Amino acid sequence: MKLNYTSTEEVPQIVEDLRKSFFSNLTKPLSYRKNQLKQLYNLFDDNEQELCDALQKDLRRPRSEAVLGEISIIKQEIYDSIKNLDTWAKPEFVKVGIAHKLNRCQIRKEPVGNVLIIGPWNFPILLLLLPFVGAISAGCTAILKPSEIAENCATVITELFPKYLDQNSYRIVNGDAKVATTLLENRFDHIFYTGSGKIGKIVMETAAKHLTPITLELGGKSPAIVANDADIPACIAPDYVICEKSVQEAFVKEVPRIVEELYGPDPQNSPDSSRIISQRHFDRLTDLLDKTEGKVVYGGDKDKNDLFFPATVVSDVPKYDSLMQEELFGPILPIVVVENLDEALEFIRSKDIPLVIYPFSNNEKTIENSRLNLLDNTRSGGVLINDCFMHFTVSTLPFGGQGHSGIGKYRGKRTFDTFSHERSVMTSPYILERLLEVRYPPYTEKKFNFMFWLLYSYKKRNETGFFKATIGAIFVLFISYVFYSPF
Structure with a gap:
């Protein structure tokens, strides 16, 4: 076609x-x-x-x-x-x-x-x-x-x-x-x-x-922050994973089982396995992978003729590696190792504001503590806890980025x-032209005091009471109309 x-x-x-x-x-x-x-x-x-x-x-x-x-x-x-x-x-x-x-x-x-x-x-x-x-x-x-x-x-x-x-x-x-x-x-x-x-x-x-x-x-680089008590098999789809060393080891061990569970023993022939959109993007991903200083711990043979690029996991990725410079738009998952959550948040703050942050934890107390810590100490378009993508399906939640991840919501x-x-549209009845002639010259102190009270003296009106103040204003306006101007 x-x-x-x-x-x-x-x-x-x-x-x-x-x-x-x-x-x-x-x-x-x-x-x-x-x-x-x-x-x-x-x-x-x-x-x-x-x-x-x-x-x-x-x-x-x-x-x-x-x-x-x-x-x-x-x-x-x-x-x-x-x-x-x-x-x-x-x-x-x-x-x-x-x-x-x-x-x-x-x-x-x-x-x-x-x-x-x-x-x-x-x-x-x-x-x-x-x-x-x-x-x-x-x-x-x-x-x-x-x-x-x-x-x-x-x-x-x-x-x-x-x-x-x-x-x-x-x-x-x-x-x-x-x-x-x-x-x-x-x-x-x-x-x-x-x-x-x-x-x-x-x-x-x-x-x-x-x-x-x-x-x-x-878009931008959307991180998954994986806590020590997270359910490792649940963490799929973000642009990179940031976690402690022990979590990385557990994650890498789980990857072969997860991929086979999703796509079978031969992912390339799975009917559920997608392809790279074009040879140019295939070459782009290959080039990024060739330049990484991280260790490719999972990923089979690529097939350019079929535009098949396997799920690829790269461990121990330096924080400013080639894989960390732009959104990947491909099945490469870098893992960045940190000492603790505070270092993870500091790293996220040091980079461009991501579209989404994905924290993962299996402990309610950890979730609540890290949720508050993360929301108070990072910026992102959105936050999705223990899941990926699904917030986009809720039409009442605003979707969009901030800074380098986007402008505006929809x-x-x-x-x-x-x-x-x-x-904005304001319509004034013609009668107001006579009722509010006090706003025109020649200005007097009485005119000024009345207009200031009418427009800006909120404290005095609150002390007087809204009902009494309204009655008073209507009375003054009525007198203004009847006598053309009391001033």
Whole structure:
């Protein structure tokens, strides 16, 4: 299956067409948004097998992981968005002080405009279309740029998109770095990028030229802190493990059994064993492994022709090793040895802020003590205790990084908020022009004292009592109106 790239000459016109659609108010009615969300749900419902096949071709991702880890999460997000959209989009009336009791003060939830969403290759469907759900819900027009590396997924999404979604509002643009650069040269009202920190910096720099707000989901080095009393077989999936020497020895002994339990005696021929996305990334991982000063204690033969890279564990990895410089995006698990928990926390603080920290322990007291210690003495996008990945499946928990691991949060209502502008609106009845003429020159001490009391003297009003203060203010305003000005 070949992915057809969008011509760079077409890009500016696509951007302009969507901008015109936005200003025509096509996407603003809630009924329109709900209909498009239902159509996106139908896209996944009708074509689940085709999407699973694309993930299988690109990443050899098993059907269970494709459905449970990508497709079902998006469908649940769509369902929640449709169910809650009326509440999320409803104008919010705010509390006001005495001076504004006759004003109508509200916050309108308005779409930010025309947005760009750039997806990664490691979760090519989930992390492209999950933010898109929020863009639809918020009432934006949107351009989606799938990863060209996961070309089967990009091709399937491109083919299905116009069959279900309004092309006047939402478009797919495909291509390599040249096409992505052309896209970024255009002005958008928000850019949502998921991928590496290196490209994230380029996106941020380009967006700054137009003062475009951005959301960056960048990942980073997410550590698993494994306590002495942890259940060793449970600790899988993070970017590296940090633990004491005795835990490393126990962990390394368990690895062969765990891998065989998951993938059988021949992991390469297991139907549940994924592949590296491309030869370039295969070579990248090989190069990192060749440069490490750690000891490869587990990992069979690699097969470049099949893009099979076995689960590989590297022990005694120096803290500033080649494997510790960037997110690996591959089945290599470095182990960094420390003397104690305090040294582990100090090391984590010395590095860029991770997307997630995964502490593991089998003792409730240890969990509580290390939880408080870790939360008080480290920074990260999130913390997941005794598990991996599962916090992402909870749509009411904000997901996102901090610093080098990302900017901004999303999932559920927070994705809606990401693509929404909170527009403050205050309406004053014309009668206030006469009631509050005391705010105009010529200024007097009496005018000043009255306006200061009305606007800022919270302590005096609290001492007087809210009810009495309100009655007093209304009385003064009434006198102001009747006699035009008491001053």
